[in-house]
Amino acid sequence: MFFQQLVNGLVSGCVYALIALGYTMIFGILGIVNFAQGEIYMFGAFGAVTVYAATGSLALAILAGLGAACLVGVLLERFAFRPLRGTHPLVPLISAIGASILLSSLARFFFGPEDRPFPHEFSAATYTVFSAHITGMQLTIMGISAALMTALWLFLTMSRHGKAIQAVAMDSDAARLSGINVNRAYVATFLSGSALSGVAGMLMAVYYNATSPTMGLLPGLKAFSAAILGGVGSIPGAIIGGLVLGVAENLGAAYLSSNFKDAFAFIALVLVLIIRPRGIMGQRK
Amino acid sequence: MLRLSNIHTYYGNIHAVKGVSIHVNPGEIVALIGGNGAGKSTILRTISGILKPASGTIHFGSDDITSLGPESILRTGIGHVPEGRRLFKGLTVRDNLILGAYSRRDRDRIDDDIDAMERLFPILKKRKGQIAGTLSGGEQQMLAMARAMMARPGVLLLDEPSMGLAPIITAQIYAQIKALNLGEGLSMLLVEQNARLALNLAHRGYVVETGRIVMEGTTGELRESNEIQRAYLGKGYREVWE
Ligand SMILES: Nc1ncnc2c1ncn2[C@@H]1O[C@H](COP(=O)(O)OP(=O)(O)OP(=O)(O)O)[C@@H](O)[C@H]1O
Ligand SMILES: [Mg+2]
DSSP states (O other), X not given: OHHHHHHXXXXXXXXXXXXXXXXXXXXXXXSOOOTTHHHHHHHHHHHHHHHHHHHOOHHHHHHHHHHHHHHHHHHIIIIIIGGGTTSOTHHHHHHHHHHHHHHXXXXXXXXXXXXXXXXXXXXXXXXXXXXXXXXXXXHHHHHHHXXXXXXXXXXXXXXXXXXXXXXXXXXXXXXXXXXXXXXXXXXXHHHHHHHHHHHHHHHHHHHTTOBOTTTTHHHHHHHHHHHHHHOTTOHHHHHHHHHHXXXXXXXXXXXXXXXXXXXXXXXXXXHHHHHOTTOSSXXXX | OEEEEEEEEEETTEEEEEEEEEEEOTTOEEEEEXXXXXXXXXXXXXXXXXXXXXXXXXXXXXXXXXXXXXHHHHHHTEEEEOTTOOOOTTSBHHHXXXXXXXXXXXXGGHHHHHHHHHHHSHHHHHTTTSBGGGSOHHHHHHXXXXXXXXXXXXXXXXXXXXXXXXXXXXHHHHHHHHHXXXXXXXXXXXXXXXXXXXXXXXXXXXXXXXXXXEEEXXXXXXXXXXXXXXXXXXXXXXXXXX
């Protein structure tokens, strides 16, 4: 039972972590909270489902999901945030909330309000580890998440462009004086954050076999909490925060009350912030 | 080589630079001196494109760079070591140097230039893997200069390199600035509050007060001027009080 809940928690934790990375990277570089991160996740899922239904090709579906998520991310950067640079921080926040409402309305308009299943049968094989049953899909989610997080980490810390993105996050004027194009760094940040959220959306669409225009709402909020929990702006923090949140809500649901499953994530957030107001990995400014 | 003509710069409706015309000749060190809030840093930020002038022109060689962005201005050959160093504090010394060369296309030569910077500033070699934010003030200033040099500029804008440093460290930094000027033939526009320091190193100078150039000349002339002595070199003050 415990191990089973741990595994289930790690699986949803991986998804929260993927979305939280988008929040934390965008906050780290632009100082804004992109409240539409959950809608990017939803568009990733819808892109994949739509193209899969039309073509039956899983590869094309994945490309479409990634493409939809990245497109939404880039459009947000260009039209919801870039024109507001240099304004009071509340202004982009309101713009993000507006964008999030607009995007879920668009999704309702184009895809209808009902749940759509992901029209593909995935292998139902399960593996037993420490009395926990792990499905192939759960392994896939954890594997893909771990691979993407590693890739992101290597990109940011090893590559020239990744270091440039870090430099913009640390001091954007100094970055400009070093010849770094900050707009390009912002776009790259939105692209990578959106790709991660898009993948998370596709994985969840398959996992729960459902997509809906509001599917991004709760995961978006929880991932936002995960980013704060881990210490907003910190990449390892977003990953740890996501996993902690996922595990906490599954254990809470199993041992305390399954009616309050969604509340445990936020209770965990409040508890951690009381003990460590800057979040697990957060640094004093 | 670098020429500003009648530059006006605003922050919102604060008129910080009011019709400044200055120039820097090849190989020359030019000092900009003046008190707090005179507009010295604003002039440098306008040259490097961080701020856009409301009117006036800036030429570098034969190019009009007035409307270019900072990345393009850097590529034409103007490097800027900002006030307060502004290092990438969470990155290593080496990464700071690598990012200094971000605008360059000749990537295969970057390692050679890092070696050259480590010869000029030997401490940077020792501190290669250290996080820049943990360097001492003097080391940070050296790294800031080396980072700017990694773009291979023809003119270097230096904003208060002595800020917050002990006199002995300042002397060392100034010796290195002189070495860059002599060795590489680098032109410099040097901003200092410490007028004595700047006037000893530079060839020519301008005095900035409330956004205007109020005096200019060779450093010899400026050192002799009564007003400069009174306002910036602290003579007379001494006679009265000691
Ligand atoms: N970001 C800003 N927003 C608004 N006003 C500014 C800003 N930066 C500078 N100023 C104003 O512009 C004027 C010139 O400032 P500047 O920083 O260029 O002075 P400075 O000569 O470099 O002074 P210091 O020697 O203290 O560095 C000052 O009155 C200052 O208050
Ligand atoms: Mg200044």
